[in-house]
Amino acid sequence: xxxxxxxxxxxxxxxxxxxxxxxxxxxxxxxxxxxxxxxxxxxxxxxxxxxxxxxxxxxxxxxxxxxxxxxxxxxxxxxxxxxxxxxxxxxxxxxxxxxxxxxxxxxxxxxxxxxxxxxxxxxxxxxxxxxxxxxxxxxxxxxx
Amino acid sequence: xxxxxxxxxxxxxxxxxxxxxxxxxxxxxxxxxxxxxxxxxxxxxxxxxxxxxxxxxxxxxxxxxxxxxxxxxxxxxxxxxxxxxxxxxxxxxxxxxxxxxxxxxxxxx
Numbered sequence: 001x002x003x004x005x006x007x008x009x010x011x012x013x014x015x016x017x018x019x020x021x022x023x024x025x026x027x028x029x030x031x032x033x034x035x036x037x038x039x040x041x042x043x044x045x046x047x048x049x050x051x052x053x054x055x056x057x058x059x060x061x062x063x064x065x066x067x068x069x070x071x072x073x074x075x076x077x078x079x080x081x082x083x084x085x086x087x088x089x090x091x092x093x094x095x096x097x098x099x100x101x102x103x104x105x106x107x108x109x110x111x112x113x114x115x116x117x118x119x120x121x122x123x124x125x126x127x128x129x130x131x132x133x134x135x136x137x138x139x140x141x142x143x144x
Numbered sequence: 145x146x147x148x149x150x151x152x153x154x155x156x157x158x159x160x161x162x163x164x165x166x167x168x169x170x171x172x173x174x175x176x177x178x179x180x181x182x183x184x185x186x187x188x189x190x191x192x193x194x195x196x197x198x199x200x201x202x203x204x205x206x207x208x209x210x211x212x213x214x215x216x217x218x219x220x221x222x223x224x225x226x227x228x229x230x231x232x233x234x235x236x237x238x239x240x241x242x243x244x245x246x247x248x249x250x251x252x253x
Contacts, residue, residue, distance in 0.1 A: 011229050015237045019244045027240070035240025084229070107237060109229055 008088075010110040017103045021096045024103040025073035028094065037063075054078070065092075086113045147199060151218035154198035159183070160191050164214060167201065171213035 017024045029048045031038040038046055043057040050070050056063040061083055068091075069077035076094040081087070090111040097104045154160055163177055178188040192212065195201045199218050204211050 011233060013233050013237055015241045017241055017244045018248045024244070027244070033240070034243045035236050035238070037236060039239075105237070105240075107233055109233065112229055 008090075008111045008113055010108060010112065012109075013107045015105050016099060017105050018101070019103060020073075020101070021098050021103045022073035024105060025076070025096050028076065028105075048076075069093075080109070085111075088113045147218060148222065150198035151200065151222050154195050154200055155219070155222075157191065157194075159187075160195055163188075163191060163195065164200065164219070167212065167214035168216075171204070171211040173209055173211060177212060 019027070027033040028036045029038075029046075030036070031041065031044055031046065033039060038044055038054070038056060041056050041058055042060075043055070045053070045055040047053055048067055048070065050067055052067045054063075054065050054067070063080065063082040065079045065081060067076070067078045069075055074096050078092055080090045080092045088111065090109060093108045093110070095106045097106075155164065159181060162180070166172065166177060166180070174188070174192075177192070178185050181188060192201065196203075200215055201212050202215055204213065
């Protein structure tokens with residue numbers, strides 16, 4: 001496969017969570033809470049402290065990473081590698097800010113290898129990609 | 145243009161998507177591909193060129209015939225990173241937010 005250019009993209013997401021920051025922070029690291037990356041794993045090894053590693057398997061895809069920052073209850077940072085990062089080490093940073101009785105949670109995923117062209121198109125393609133998952137699956141099997 | 149842009153351009157036209165859908169069932173000859181479409185053969189040729197540039201199809205000679213088959217890899221690559229990052233985090237964060245909303249509602253009762 002042709003190697004992607006060195007250009008990277010990043011995604012930023014924000015959510016207001018109706019709970020205090022320490023509860024949201026702890027919830028993000030608790031595999032029992034729905035919605036965090038560790039939930040619904042087929043196999044999970046999780047050591048959420050600085051220089052602790054995680055291994056997370058879902059739908060046959062392995063994900064690896066190392067926690068680089070852990071400041072309860074305001075900030076978590078870890079690396080993230082999977083098949084979809086083309087072997088590159090990407091970075092996920094979470095911040096939790098008190099907003100009255102709620103928490104403004106921000107997730108930034110940086111260093112994802114790709115191109116500006118792809119970034120511009122990302123939203124518009126979701127619909128099309130929904131329609132064709134079987135074709136993707138079939139064609140990938142044929143190539144193996 | 146890079147190969148991701150080529151792939152996205154290729155799937156931006158309904159006729160080319162239909163050709164991809166057709167070829168997903170197996171390789172086909174040029175005339176078989178062109179048959180379902182109410183367009184000039186010339187137009188089909190142009191569409192196939194766009195698909196070929198994106199690496200989505202390949203031509204193989206079998207005797208006197210040329211068979212055109214689908215290569216799924218460029219599509220899978222596009223789908224892969226869109227799902228992983230844009231959709232994945234949005235879905236996860238929505239679920240996470242929903243969990244706390246439901247919890248708060250329950251506590252109020």
